[in-house]
Amino acid sequence: MFGSIIKMIVGSKNERYLKSLTPTVDKINSLEPQIQQLDQGQMQSRVAELMQEAANGRPLDEMLPETFALVREAGLRSLDMRHFDVQLIGGMVLHQGKIAEMKTGEGKTLVATLPAVLNALSGKGVHLITVNDYLARRDAAWMGTLYNYLGLTVGTILHGLTDEERQVSYGAHITYGTNNEFGFDYLRDNMKFYKEHLVQRELNFAIVDEVDSILIDEARTPLIISGPAEESTAQYARVSALIPMLKKDVHFTVDEKARTVLLTDEGVARCEDIFKIDNLYDQANISLQHHIMQGLRAHHLYARDVDYIVKDGQVVIVDEFTGRLMPGRRYSDGLHQSLEAKEGVTVESENQTLASITFQNYFRMYNKLGGMTGTADTEAVEFKQIYGLEVAVIPTHRPMVRKDHPDMIYKTQQEKYAAIAEELKALHQKGQPVLVGTISIEKSELLSQLLKKAGVPHEVLNAKQHEREAQIVAEAGHTGRVTIATNMAGRGTDIKLGEGVRELGGLFILGTERHESRRIDNQLRGRSGRQGDPGESRFYLALDDDLMRLFGSDRLKGIMERLGMQEGEAIENRMVSKAIENAQKRVEGHNFEIRKQLLDFDNVMNQQREVIYSRRRHYMEAGNPEDSLLEFVDDLLDDIYEPLTLSKQGPDPESIEIAAARFEEVFNLRVDFAQGVPTKEQLREAVTGRFESLKSAAPAHYVEILRYFLLEALDKHWKEHLLNMDHLRDGIGLRGYGQKDPKQEYKREGFEMFQGLLEMIADTTVRHLSRLQIKAEVREEEFTHKEKASDLQFQGADDGTDKKTQPKKRAAPKVGRNDPCPCGSGKKYKKCCGAKV
Numbered sequence: 101m102f103g104s105i106i107k108m109i110v111g112s113k114n115e116r117y118l119k120s121l122t123p124t125v126d127k128i129n130s131l132e133p134q135i136q137q138l139d140q141g142q143m144q145s146r147v148a149e150l151m152q153e154a155a156n157g158r159p160l161d162e163m164l165p166e167t168f169a170l171v172r173e174a175g176l177r178s179l180d181m182r183h184f185d186v187q188l189i190g191g192m193v194l195h196q197g198k199i200a201e202m203k204t205g206e207g208k209t210l211v212a213t214l215p216a217v218l219n220a221l222s223g224k225g226v227h228l229i230t231v232n233d234y235l236a237r238r239d240a241a242w243m244g245t246l247y248n249y250l251g252l253t254v255g256t257i258l259h260g261l262t263d264e265e266r267q268v269s270y271g272a273h274i275t276y277g278t279n280n281e282f283g284f285d286y287l288r289d290n291m292k293f294y295k296e297h298l299v300q301r302e303l304n305f306a307i308v309d310e311v312d313s314i315l316i317d318e319a320r321t322p323l324i325i326s327g328p329a330e331e332s333t334a335q336y337a338r339v340s341a342l343i344p345m346l347k348k349d350v351h352f353t354v355d356e357k358a359r360t361v362l363l364t365d366e367g368v369a370r371c372e373d374i375f376k377i378d379n380l381y382d383q384a385n386i387s388l389q390h391h392i393m394q395g396l397r398a399h400h401l402y403a404r405d406v407d408y409i410v411k412d413g414q415v416v417i418v419d420e421f422t423g424r425l426m427p428g429r430r431y432s433d434g435l436h437q438s439l440e441a442k443e444g445v446t447v448e449s450e451n452q453t454l455a456s457i458t459f460q461n462y463f464r465m466y467n468k469l470g471g472m473t474g475t476a477d478t479e480a481v482e483f484k485q486i487y488g489l490e491v492a493v494i495p496t497h498r499p500m501v502r503k504d505h506p507d508m509i510y511k512t513q514q515e516k517y518a519a520i521a522e523e524l525k526a527l528h529q530k531g532q533p534v535l536v537g538t539i540s541i542e543k544s545e546l547l548s549q550l551l552k553k554a555g556v557p558h559e560v561l562n563a564k565q566h567e568r569e570a571q572i573v574a575e576a577g578h579t580g581r582v583t584i585a586t587n588m589a590g591r592g593t594d595i596k597l598g599e600g601v602r603e604l605g606g607l608f609i610l611g612t613e614r615h616e617s618r619r620i621d622n623q624l625r626g627r628s629g630r631q632g633d634p635g636e637s638r639f640y641l642a643l644d645d646d647l648m649r650l651f652g653s654d655r656l657k658g659i660m661e662r663l664g665m666q667e668g669e670a671i672e673n674r675m676v677s678k679a680i681e682n683a684q685k686r687v688e689g690h691n692f693e694i695r696k697q698l699l700d701f702d703n704v705m706n707q708q709r710e711v712i713y714s715r716r717r718h719y720m721e722a723g724n725p726e727d728s729l730l731e732f733v734d735d736l737l738d739d740i741y742e743p744l745t746l747s748k749q750g751p752d753p754e755s756i757e758i759a760a761a762r763f764e765e766v767f768n769l770r771v772d773f774a775q776g777v778p779t780k781e782q783l784r785e786a787v788t789g790r791f792e793s794l795k796s797a798a799p800a801h802y803v804e805i806l807r808y809f810l811l812e813a814l815d816k817h818w819k820e821h822l823l824n825m826d827h828l829r830d831g832i833g834l835r836g837y838g839q840k841d842p843k844q845e846y847k848r849e850g851f852e853m854f855q856g857l858l859e860m861i862a863d864t865t866v867r868h869l870s871r872l873q874i875k876a877e878v879r880e881e882e883f884t885h886k887e888k889a890s891d892l893q894f895q896g897a898d899d900g901t902d903k904k905t906q907p908k909k910r911a912a913p914k915v916g917r918n919d920p921c922p923c924g925s926g927k928k929y930k931k932c933c934g935a936k937v
Contacts, residue, residue, distance in 0.1 A: 114493050118189060124165060125188050131169040140177075143170055144251035147221075154221040164195065167218045170250065175210065178249040179242075184497045187211045194470035195219065199311055199483060199491045201476045204623075205594050205630020206496060208472045212307050213243050215470065220252055220273040224304035227466075228276045231310045232424065233258050239309075240276035247274055257281045266299035279314045282306075283323040283462045287455040290713045291325070293811055295721045303466045311471025312619055315459060315487060316479050319695050322458045322702065324432065326451035333437060333447040339391045340441035342374055343399050354400050357650050357690075361396040390434060398438035405542040408439060413446065415439045418541060423562055423586025433830075453822045457709065458702045460486055460695075474626045475619040482692055486699065502606070502629025505638040507614075507677045508670040516642040519670060520612060521550045523640075524582055528556050532604040533581040535595065537611045537624040538562075539646075544584050547612065551582065558582035577607050595627050606634030614639060614647050614680055616687040647683060700843055701829060704850045711854075712818055719810040724803050726791075728810060729869070732862035733787050736766055737780050739859075744777060751777060766863065768870040790870060797874035806869070813864040821857045825850060 138146065147170065150163050168188055176182040183191070187207055191214030193200040202208050212228055219226045230236045236256055244254040255269025257277030266285060269275055282300075289298045308314050346352055351367030354360075363371065363380075371380050371392055380389055404410065408417050409425070415436060417426045430436040432451065440447045463469055464487060476483065476491045483489040510516040520536075527534050538544040541562045548560050561572045561583055576583040578598035595607055607628040615621050621639070628635030641648065719725045740762050744751040751759075760773040767787050771778055795802040828849055832842045 127165040174249045199471040204626035219305045227306040236276045308471040324456040336437045336441040339395045394438040406540040475622040498632030502635040507639045534608045536584045561585040609637035611639035
């Protein structure tokens with residue numbers, strides 16, 4: 101109560117923060133008359149001067165008022181759009197590295213231009229990150245007019261661009277693209293062999309549009325680049341054909357909440373009988389056990405036209421949050437192969453992780469991060485805990501007048517859909533446009549069939565019609581329109597009201613089901629009532645909806661029964677709606693834990709990834725990476741000498757013999773230890789002498805040869821390490837049965853494995869270089885990197901994989917005809933040894 105009184109007197113924290121920005125808004129407004137006097141050339145000159153001032157160390161905050169005033173004037177002249185005062189506030193919030201929650205239709209796309217131009221003055225680049233290629237392309241072209249007016253360049257990162265095109269786009273002052281493309285470019289850059297092929301610059305400042313979708317919804321699964329493993333796919337089809345012989349609740353149980361399947365004792369015995377084995381849990385049957393579990397998940401937890409569709413003979417994932425198709429992405433760990441076997445399409449080979457990162461750890465690498473969305477406040481705690489981002493709620497330019505009606509709740513799906521069809525028929529006859537929100541393709545098509553029977557003309561906007569999305573959304577606010585949409589619902593595009601619609605009550609939002617997340621429901625509602633427009637919204641629910649069935653409490657069902665509902669009758673009760681909201685909060689908490697667990701495990705990998713990638717950059721970019729080679733030599737010599745120093749009486753003959761053999765094995769040099777143990781310095785001289793002879797044999801190419809072997813060894817062992825870490829993580833949960841913390845065990849064993857990785861990289865590099873012989877001509881194919889680039893695949897969202905790509909082959913340099921001859925004569929190769937070839 102005391103806190104409420106304080107809030108009434110001094111305002112909420114959000115109100116006090118917004119009030120602190122008001123003087124800056126006044127300063128921007130006071131500069132407007134002065135800026136209006138400038139022509140385009142003068143404005144561009146002033147922007148160039150500001151860039152020079154930033155390069156000389158002037159803080160961006162000092163330049164904010166003038167820069168925002170320039171951007172506002174450029175927006176008015178080039179786009180006929182003048183930033184409102186609340187949009188200036190939104191721009192300041194983003195510049196300060198916070199999340200701006202702005203209602204739908206408040207012009208978030210225009211708001212982003214303010215901090216984008218201000219931060220572009222630093223010359224380090226600004227990334228504007230959207231949820232799909234369509235919005236990235238649209239926003240870059242649309243707002244690019246404003247940026248170009250001020251003399252700034254704009255780039256766009258889309259799927260299918262070449263490295264050269266990406267370099268140009270990343271080199272622009274401001275770059276638009278999707279979260280997946282930015283993340284994959286980071287991973288791809290850390291698989292490149294030459295620094296000239298890198299595409300990304302420093303990760304300076306990112307503005308994330310629909311920040312809740314990208315940093316929350318899509319953060320449950322990592323981005324993964326993978327290549328094919330060498331396992332046969334025949335087992336998937338065999339297991340899938342036998343899955344129907346296992347009965348639910350007899351041989352296995354299904355937990356829909358956790359999306360897991362467990363075999364019962366009878367199920368284990370049945371599997372052993374079906375597959376003619378003695379013990380399913382024997383080490384030799386681990387692979388079969390894995391196939392059975394994934395087959396059960398594919399058949400009983402993943403539904404066609406809900407989680408995926410079958411298109412052109414392929415299983416295509418449907419994003420559960422947006423309803424969009426994700427072609428080319430694949431579930432990992434054999435699940436996608438099990439779905440392919442279930443649907444009778446070609447089963448593609450399994451993949452092995454080559455590089456991965458979570459969205460959380462990718463976006464935390466930016467020096468500064470800001471975000472925009474219409475719905476962030478419900479996840480403010482997660483944004484603060486995971487990303488250190490605060491949420492500021494920006495007031496609307498005009499008051500919100502949409503009417504949000506209480507939920508209508510029915511006993512069964514059948515009754516609910518019958519009532520929805522009647523309501524849609526009435527609204528259509530009235531002429532009021534309706535946007536109907538469904539949670540799956542299957543439900544959208546079911547409702548479409550009902551409306552066809554009822555004679556109600558309508559459009560269906562789901563993943564199968566995504567090509568027509570912009571056109572359908574543009575017309576959804578016209579008189580009498582009925583648009584059925586999945587969660588994609590044209591997010592990022594405004595539904596503008598047609599003539600006469602305001603008088604009819606504006607756009608009506610009809611939700612057919614509550615989503616697991618309140619944000620998704622709020623996003624659907626937010627399609628209506630933009631910038632002071634009228635609008636209405638209502639959700640229709642049934643007791644057997646997935647959310648109610650899985651997460652609704654028994655108390656809720658008891659309330660419904662006591663109310664004595666008749667068939668076809670609905671109740672409209674705020675208490676019931678509150679109970680549903682509580683169920684959603686429980687699911688949100690559960691999903692937060694999933695994301696947090698993913699991050700906890702990836703934080704271990706992230707520390708290792710940072711070490712490996714920083715080493716990799718050093719090898720790639722160093723003028724001479726010889727220092728790294730000599731460190732390897734010293735480490736290996738320390739390892740060889742360690743047994744010789746353990747005894748106070750001095751080394752015994754056996755230890756000396758082992759050290760001599762180990763030295764010869766690693767460095768390919770024979771030293772006579774029988775005449776007395778040489779000092780470490782003597783051995784080091786022998787080794788460095790070998791490398792000096794290599795250098796003198798190919799002086800013009802030694803550094804590139806050295807770089808090649810360093811990167812080759814690192815990549816080979818890092819790939820194997822990722823596979824081993826995957827296996828460790830798969831089984832680490834079992835440590836809990838031994839009263840050990842799985843996360844701590846993963847951290848401890850992961851560190852030990854990482855130490856082994858670093859030793860193997862050193863060992864392999866030195867072994868290969870010690871056995872290298874420089875010939876008069878080095879054939880290119882001898883040094884071509886063996887990884888088949890065409891086999892690489894890219895994964896995101898639960899495990900999914902993006903399309904195949906073909907990076908350039910790695911090749912060690914060869915001696916050119918006009919290069920100095922490797923023999924050291926000082927002549928050109930073609931006039932010396934090359935003439936003899």
